[in-house]
Amino acid sequence: MVDDHRSPIWGVERILEDQLDLELVRAAATVDELLAGGANLDIVLLDLRLDDGTTPRENVNRLRDAGIGAVVYTSGEHPALLRSAAKAGALGVVLKSASEDEIRAALRAAGEGTAVLTTEWAAAIDGDPELAAVDLSPQLQRVLALYASGETSASVGEALGVTAETVNEYLKRIRQKYADAGRPTRTKIDLYKRAIEDGWLPVPERNQSGAEERGRHGTQDTGWP
Structure with missing residues (x-):
């Protein structure tokens, strides 16, 4: 955990102290x-605002370069900083006001390579005035929505009546379009984020246990198709 105040660290220590699969x-x-x-x-x-002069984007990039995933831990009051962290490739955000169960669920999801896309995260991205639009045909929209929801290339092809190879070609086109718009999609998690940002998938809603929905089958990153 990175935070320049001790009290949030103590709080997370207590939340995780009796968890067999989570350790600070x-x-x-x-x-x-x-x-x-x-x-x-x-x-x-990762605390969103640190007093050492670093930016969220810089910190997320440093962690990514070290092979470490980042989940932003914030009060949610600075959407511009959230957008900066999102563009750098943070796995998602969890609010400091979230319940203990939500915090543990977010860490477990991130540990499995799953995007932690809360409503606050999606709202910050949706409000980005610099978010370049990407024009996808109806077929590419369907491919993105299905694949980003956790389907495989084969299952997407079966649903749309095309081969898995055709789906992979569609995915290459989708990735290229986002790359051209300055919104790269290096991983399946990135594709899921772009689908949320552009409205091809609904903003996650809280389920009855308070955790966030992350697609019908989850979005564990399997890399390129």
Whole structure:
């Protein structure tokens, strides 16, 4: 965890202390300090605003370069900073006001490579005045929505009456269109984010347990098709 205030760290320690599958193994006030202790980490819970002069984009990029996923931990008051973290490839956001179950669920999802797309995250992205529109044909929209929801190329092809190879060609076109718009889609999680941002998939809604819905079959990243 990276936070330059001790009280949030103490709170997360308590939330995770009796969890067999989750452990807070290191905490630091800056990303530099965290990485100086070694990079054998799965996920970093990253405070959005740090006092060392770094930006969310810079911090998320540093962690990504070290092979570590980042989940932003914030009060949600700064949508511009959330957008910056999103563009850098953060896995998602969890509010400091979230319930203990929501925080644990977010960390578990991120640890599995699943996007943590809360309504706050989607709202921040939706309000981005610099979000370049991407024009997809109805067929490409359907492919993106199905594949980003967790379907395989084969199952998307079966649903649309085309071959898996054709689906893969469609996905290449979709990735290229987003790359041309300055909104890269290196992973399946990125595709899911773009589908949410552009309205091809609905904004996640809270389920009865308070966790966020993340697609019909989840969005564990399987990389390129």
